[in-house]
Amino acid sequence: MNKEVRVRFAPSPTGALHIGGVRTALYNFLFARKMGGKFLLRIEDTDQTRFVSGAEAYIKDALEWLNISPDESPWSPGNCGPYRQSERKPMYMQYALDLVEKGHAYYAFDTSEELDAMRERLTAARVVSPQYNTITRTQMKNSLTLPEDEVKARLASGDPYVIRIKIPRKEEVRLNDMIRGWVMVHSNTLDDKVLMKSDGMPTYHLANIVDDHLMGITHVIRGEEWLPSAPLHVLLYRYFGWEDSMPQFAHLPLLLKPDGNGKLSKRDADKHGFPVFPMDWADPNSGDKAIGFKEAGYLPDAFLNFLAFLGWNPGDHRELFTLDELVDAFSVERIGKSGTKFDINKAKWFNEQYLRSKTDQELSRYLIADVEKDGLSVSEDKAAKIVAIMKERATFPADLWKEGKFMLIAPQKFDEAVASKKWNQEAITVLSTYKEKLANLNESITAESAKALLEESAAVHDIKFGKVMQAVRLAVTGVGAGPDLMAVFEIIGKEELISRISYALDTLQIQS
């Protein structure tokens, strides 16, 4: 019998959701949709010291922005709540105690000073990896070494304690990762990880196994940083007696720095000037600010498409995928094994593709908002016309206005380099005539009529129209490059055009 696929994304609310986390969420979402299953979100807030207010709301907002919201979550609960581990706190202890009873876990009373001393001792003795394990636990204060009476007395008197897993001495632990195949680890390299902390909270290891089991999780898709502790998790499933329903694991390759070494981090964002977070974030504790893809002008579909391709590909040459198409094409088998360097250029390219696929009306919204922010106004009709000729050259919606300002604002000064090369007597002659012809025109101009008139103006002086185009552009826009000039003329309109030409004729000097 096939169980319904249930996957989860389990972030901890310790700050802004990192782009790697967003990709993990996306892959979980895609897999759930593809398999007709459910995508849940669980908040892993068992470390109360690292809690950051606003982080959970940030996670919610980011997923909503990207349209990959979970089916079950703290804010849209299903039947497996609560969806915050802090709210599940009362249920973990019984599982830890179950393990103690079965002899797979034990109480440990060592203070942090004693643990430090142990590590120092081992380091001094040149033990390769100082850890609390099958060997060292015999020298520590725990229910394996202390007399039973003392253990009972300590527990009764409220001595602080943790519960540790008792790793078996000689055992090969293996798991079949969906991405990496069989991974084998010998238990003697594992340590007796803490399961229950002295504050009564479970650690990640205990909580994630208990919750995944209780929530019916069938596949755990998470980052590669979890691979080393996966054997421990397998052991836990076994000791709980849940091995038959143990989820399948898929450990995703990491997102790496663009220049080589290590995981992508916020520092890379600052260093290279691109975002690594989905949205802007201001840390309430440190006051640190970080820019987001959303605010930087990335369209959600483009960002998602870009993200999907960081470690996955459909196996053919298609690159542009809507969310639905991604769902359709997605498979865990096609996720790569190796770490992926982050290339912002590719993200920009995706954004350009999506920007161009939007209608002029859709994009006008951005332009109108930006225009009004500058204290100007523009009709919807005109905005759409501006967008039509600007969107082919924009990467972000903000470029529409940033690069197209000259269409509503007359130039005050002119590009010197262009002026010295192109501004000459021929240009002045043609423009003077053009200005007159425009002034004598009774109707408003179109791109076609503007061009016909300009050609005429050049022809009467026996000058080739192409020869003066650069100068004309300079006169009207102030710069030497831009979109189709005649389309610009149509948008600017006759009166404004005449006024700009007059200003240029009065201002620009011929340089020799």
Next chain:
RNA sequence: GGUCCGUUCGUCUAGGGGUUAGGACGUAUCCCUUUCACGGAUAAAACACGGGUUCGAUUCCCGUACGGACUACCA
């Protein structure tokens, strides 16, 4: 250091015992054109190294190198 994972153009990747090793971003050149951009075309650009196995290895195996993750009462 130990354990685990990885390694195809600069980057993301396809491929897989015999291929001109394919695509995309970026770069360069050309075409289009009133400029720039878009678009189109072309080019440069990769199987980390060493051993096996094999008629043949980039592909399979083993080493080495390099990179990464993990190594907390953090997740």
